[in-house]
Structures are given as C-alpha cells and as structure tokens.
Amino acid sequence: MNPSSTLNQGTMVHALVLAAFCTGFGLMLAVTDLVTKEDISVRAVEDLQSSLTQVIPADIHDNNLATDTIVVKDDTGRDVKVYRALKAGKLTGVAYEVLGTGYAGEIRLILGVDAEGRILGVRATMYKETPGLGDKIDTKKSDWITRFTGLSLGSPPKEKWKVKKDGGQFDQFAGATITPRGVVAAIRNGLEFFAAHKTQMAEIR
Amino acid sequence: MATSYRTIIRDGLWENNGVLCQMLGMCPTMAMTTSATNGLGMGLATAFVMATANLQIAALRGFITQEVRIPVYILIIATMVSVVDLTMNAWMHELYKVLGLFIPLIVSNCLPLGRAEVYAAREPVLPSFMDGLFMGLGFTLALTVIGAMREITGSGTLFADASLLLGPAFKFMEMQILPADSGVLVAILPPGGFLATGLLIACKRILDIRAGKPIPTGPAGHCV
Numbered sequence: 001m002n003p004s005s006t007l008n009q010g011t012m013v014h015a016l017v018l019a020a021f022c023t024g025f026g027l028m029l030a031v032t033d034l035v036t037k038e039d040i041s042v043r044a045v046e047d048l049q050s051s052l053t054q055v056i057p058a059d060i061h062d063n064n065l066a067t068d069t070i071v072v073k074d075d076t077g078r079d080v081k082v083y084r085a086l087k088a089g090k091l092t093g094v095a096y097e098v099l100g101t102g103y104a105g106e107i108r109l110i111l112g113v114d115a116e117g118r119i120l121g122v123r124a125t126m127y128k129e130t131p132g133l134g135d136k137i138d139t140k141k142s143d144w145i146t147r148f149t150g151l152s153l154g155s156p157p158k159e160k161w162k163v164k165k166d167g168g169q170f171d172q173f174a175g176a177t178i179t180p181r182g183v184v185a186a187i188r189n190g191l192e193f194f195a196a197h198k199t200q201m202a203e204i205r
Numbered sequence: 206m207a208t209s210y211r212t213i214i215r216d217g218l219w220e221n222n223g224v225l226c227q228m229l230g231m232c233p234t235m236a237m238t239t240s241a242t243n244g245l246g247m248g249l250a251t252a253f254v255m256a257t258a259n260l261q262i263a264a265l266r267g268f269i270t271q272e273v274r275i276p277v278y279i280l281i282i283a284t285m286v287s288v289v290d291l292t293m294n295a296w297m298h299e300l301y302k303v304l305g306l307f308i309p310l311i312v313s314n315c316l317p318l319g320r321a322e323v324y325a326a327r328e329p330v331l332p333s334f335m336d337g338l339f340m341g342l343g344f345t346l347a348l349t350v351i352g353a354m355r356e357i358t359g360s361g362t363l364f365a366d367a368s369l370l371l372g373p374a375f376k377f378m379e380m381q382i383l384p385a386d387s388g389v390l391v392a393i394l395p396p397g398g399f400l401a402t403g404l405l406i407a408c409k410r411i412l413d414i415r416a417g418k419p420i421p422t423g424p425a426g427h428c429v
Contacts, residue, residue: 014270017270017273017277018273021280028288033291036295046298132393
C-alpha cells in the first residue's frame with residue numbers, strides 16, 4: 001500500500017467518526033427540539049400576553065388582545081404587529097412593539113396607547129444594556145419607565161421629549177444617558193407612529 | 206491511576222480552580238460578574254454543562270479518534286448547551302428569563318473544553334463526571350465572589366434579584382450593604398472585572414505562598 005492511500009484511509013476513518021458523532025448529537029438536538037417546541041411556543045404566547053396586560057388595562061377591552069391583531073407598515077417599511085383593545089366593537093387602545101437603540105444594541109419595548117394617543121403603559125421587553133446601569137429601564141430594577149404612563153405627544157410638548165441632558169424633561173440615570181435617550185426617542189417615535197396610522201388601526205374588519 | 210474524590214473536589218473548588226489557577230473561562234468571568242447573582246447563575250449553568258459533557262466524553266472516549274477529538278468535544282459541549290437552553294426555556298421558564306441570556310455563552314468558555322481534554326479524555330466515567338461538576342462549582346464560587354466584590358463596591362447591594370434566580374424563598378439573601386447611589390461605577394464597568402479578578406487571584410497566591418506551596422511559573426494552566 002503506498003503512503004498516500006494509507007493517509008486517505010486514516011482520513012476517512014476520522015471523517016466517519018466525526019460524521020457519526022455529528023449525526024448522533026444532531027439527532028439528540030432534533031429530539032430535544034421536538035419535545036420542547038410546543039411548550040416553548042406556549043411560553044412565548046404567555047410572555048406576550050403578560051406583557052400586553054401590563055400595557056393595556058384589563059377593564060378597557062373585552063376581546064383577546066393576543067389574537068386581535070393587524071399589521072401596519074411604519075415609515076421605514078417595517079411591518080408592525082398591532083394588538084388591538086376593543087370594547088363593544090370600538091377601539092379603546094392599541095399595543096405594539098417599538099424599537100430603540102441603547103448603549104449595547106437594540107432595545108425592544110412594548111407600548112400601549114389609548115384611542116386618544118395617551119400612553120397606557122410601556123415596558124422594556126428585550127435589551128442588552130449594562131446590568132446595574134442601563135437596565136434601570138426594566139420595571140424589575142426601577143420604576144423609571146412607569147413615569148411615561150399618561151403622557152402623549154402634546155404633553156409634554158414635542159421639544160421636551162428628550163432626556164434632561166439634551167434639554168428635555170426626562171431624567172437620565174446616574175452613569176447612563178444613552179439608554180434613556182434611546183428609550184425616550186423610541187417612545188416618541190411610537191407615539192408618532194400611532195398618530196400617523198390611527199385611522200388604519202381603528203378599522204373594524 | 207487511582208482516583209481520590211477528595212482530591213477531585215479540592216482541586217476543582219480551590220487548588221486548581223478554573224478561574225483563579227487555570228485562568229480559563231475569562232470571558233464569562235469578566236462579562237457576567239456585574240452582580241453576585243449573575244455570577245452564581247452563570248456558574249451553576251456552566252457546572253451542569255461541564256458535568257454532563259465530561260460524563261459523555263468519558264463514556265464515548267473509545268470511539269473518538271485522536272485527530273478529531275477537539276471538534277467532537279466542541280460538538281458534545283455545544284449540544285449539551287443547546288439541550289439546557291431548550292429544556293429550560295420550555296419547563297423552567299421563570300429561571301430561563303433570568304439565565305437565558307448567559308446560557309449560549311457557555312460554548313465560548315474554554316473551561317469545559319479544557320477539562321474534556323485534560324481529564325475526561327483519559328479518566329473513567331464517574332471521576333470525569335465529578336471533575337466536571339466540581340470544576341464547575343469552583344467556577345461558580347469564583348464568579349460569585351468576583352460578582353459580590355463588584356456588586357458591593359459598584360451598586361452597594363449584595364445578591365440583588367437572587368429571588369428571581371433561586372425562588373422567592375431566597376429573598377433574605379438580597380442585601381443593601383452601602384447606601385443607595387454611593388457605588389463606585391467603575392466596579393460594574395468592564396475594568397472592574399479585571400480589577401476584581403486580579404485582586405482575587407493575588408489573594409489566592411498570597412494564601413498559597415503562606416501555606417508554603419511552590420509558586421507556579423510559566424504559562425497559565427500549568428499550576429497544579
């Protein structure tokens with residue numbers, strides 16, 4: 001047997017070993033995925049419902065928020081899923097996700113707005129901000145974000161929808177300006193989105 | 206080689222501690238220790254992955270050829286991490302919301318791979334499992350202490366949000382050590398990770414010297 005064929009044979013064995021392990025462990029992952037898939041999607045819906053109930057009070061709607069949705073395109077062309085609160089067939093509020101840019105990437109917020117454009121509630125749902133600094137946007141760490149409740153585009157006036165450092169009315173946190181700045185901008189954009197698409201959201205199909 | 210579980214436990218927790226002695230897994234050590242609770246959570250998840258990965262590697266050792274062992278180890282570790290990630294998401298969802306962010310990071314930790322290569326590749330199944338478990342718990346210990354140092358100096362609290370990780374029964378662990386807002390910010394920022402880790406390693410060296418142990422020299426990972 002010449003040396004090159006020995007080498008090939010050795011390589012084949014290693015390749016087969018590696019392939020066998022990949023198949024075996026790939027299978028294990030597939031099984032785990034199969035077993036957990038359903039529960040994970042149930043949990044995701046539960047999470048969604050619990051964040052929706054935080055920004056839409058239960059007494060203003062009689063429909064299922066998580067299923068009564070419409071898709072609205074925002075100015076950047078992104079599809080936004082709007083969860084609608086209806087009472088006796090009339091639109092009483094909406095909730096949708098707004099995106100902001102923080103210190104460590106994207107911040108996702110869920111914003112609830114009533115039919116008049118006032119904020120019913122807003123919560124941070126996903127962010128990677130610095131623990132102990134930027135994560136004060138989370139209600140688990142601080143009640144900072146609850147101060148937006150009741151505000152709207154006109155109150156405070158548009159030029160005050162900024163953090164104090166930029167001449168606005170919202171407090172930044174000690175040591176963190178970029179995170180609250182991103183959140184304030186995201187909420188303001190979210191309110192503008194509501195103002196621009198209000199009639200579309202209120203359409204009853 | 207005769208195995209003494211006492212030696213495995215002592216090595217894992219202190220003598221050959223993954224962070225303080227082997228200096229492996231520095232990335233999660235720096236990134237995840239902004240609070241004692243974070244360090245604890247990351248450490249426990251890592252310990253679980255290390256114990257199960259070591260167990261499987263030791264059991265399947267006979268089938269793994271020398272040349273492809275590293276990719277196979279990575280494959281096994283990565284699979285364990287994904288399995289933990291999925292099962293926690295499905296069945297321990299509250300815990301997952303706290304720890305979920307850290308779990309994928311375990312793959313990038315050199316410590317599980319290091320123990321697979323140094324220990325599980327040559328020792329029997331049960332000692333390998335114990336080695337993975339106690340190396341993981343030693344990692345947990347180091348991360349919790351570093352996290353506590355940074356949390357106390359940076360935020361003035363200790364084990365804040367521990368009840369989110371461990372359940373409401375552990376609410377008593379959450380302490381306010383220093384008055385609110387008196388923290389030194391740098392401790393929570395990345396440089397604080399280097400400072401706290403360095404301090405802790407220096408403390409271990411001092412204790413080792415006091416105990417008359419030889420001072421390790423040369424590349425990290427060579428101290429025994």
